[in-house]
Amino acid sequence: MINNEAFVKRLQKVIDYYGESASSFAEKIGVQRSSISHILSGRNKPSLDFVLKVLSSFPEVELYWLLNGKGEFPSNKNIANTTTKPQELKIEDTLKPDSENGKKIERIVIFYSDGSFENFQND
Numbered sequence: 001m002i003n004n005e006a007f008v009k010r011l012q013k014v015i016d017y018y019g020e021s022a023s024s025f026a027e028k029i030g031v032q033r034s035s036i037s038h039i040l041s042g043r044n045k046p047s048l049d050f051v052l053k054v055l056s057s058f059p060e061v062e063l064y065w066l067l068n069g070k071g072e073f074p075s076n077k078n079i080a081n082t083t084t085k086p087q088e089l090k091i092e093d094t095l096k097p098d099s100e101n102g103k104k105i106e107r108i109v110i111f112y113s114d115g116s117f118e119n120f121q122n123d
Contacts, residue, residue, distance in 0.1 A: 002067050004045055010066055012040065013073065014058060029053040 015025045026036040030053055038044040055061055065071035108120045 004042060006069055007046060008040055008042060014061055029057045
């Protein structure tokens with residue numbers, strides 16, 4: 001059994017860390033705003049589905065830390081910060097041959113979260 005009060009404090013820490021409101025946090029993890037409100041107020045306990053949505057949306061959150069306070073937040077694993085935009089990638093620079101081993105990039109494919117993609121072919 002998890003301590004609901006302590007869980008609420010850790011969840012609030014996650015929300016604050018990302019600079020989210022309860023409403024925007026609910027949207028990011030794909031739950032109703034009322035779900036967040038009820039959990040934060042102590043009215044409801046978090047479901048397994050809720051916890052899994054938090055973990056999948058915010059990889060810096062560790063399961064054991066969120067549930068029982070053991071571990072760290074944010075996780076010290078080498079995980080890219082998902083809240084910042086990636087650096088600008090100049091495709092022209094990446095298609096140049098590697099002078100050390102003679103290898104040349106033929107194609108780069110970039111996949112986006114909405115299922116679309118871009119294909120860059122070196123002709």
